[in-house]
Amino acid sequence: MLLCSRNPSEESRVVVLVDTSIWVADAARPGFIAQHTVLGEVATCPPVIQEVLQGTRSESYIAVRKVLRAAQMIESPMPLEVFEEAADIYRTGRAIGFSIRSPFDCLIAAVAIRNAIEVLHSDRDFNTIARFTRLQSRYVAL
Secondary structure: OOOEOOOHHHOOOOOEEEOHHHHHHHHHOOOHHHHHOOOOOEEEOHHHHHHHHHOOOHHHHHHHHHHHHHOEEEOOOOOHHHHHHHHHHHHHHHHOOOOOOOHHHHHHHHHHHHHOOEEEEOOHHHHHHHOOOOOEEEEOOO
16 A cells, blocks of 8 residues: 555656655755656655754755655655554564664654655665565665
8 A cells, every 4th residue: 555645646656765864965965866866756754854854954944844845755644553663663673683773764664664665875774674674775875
């Protein structure tokens, strides 16, 4: 089941959930996201928006917020099940010996898994999560 806030006519379109690490890289090197995605396939979710905006400088906040809101939004509003699935990811990883540094990454991974979409990232937590879940992970070296 696709849980994106997209039109039904767009359901066959490829979507990539762009992680905070890539948004930050794009802020430092404009065009970075465009080098790794196709126009129109960029998606975000509430935890990514929070992470990006909380680290954004005041002078660029409005512009960054506008760009994030222009991306396709996945799982907004976020149902309680997403948080439960994120907790399961964290607990499962810990139980089998994997250390996941960020609870946000578990939330982002849960969103991606629920929607069967790839996460574009430069964050080792997603590679770790992909080792024991169905997460589709595309790592980009910075």
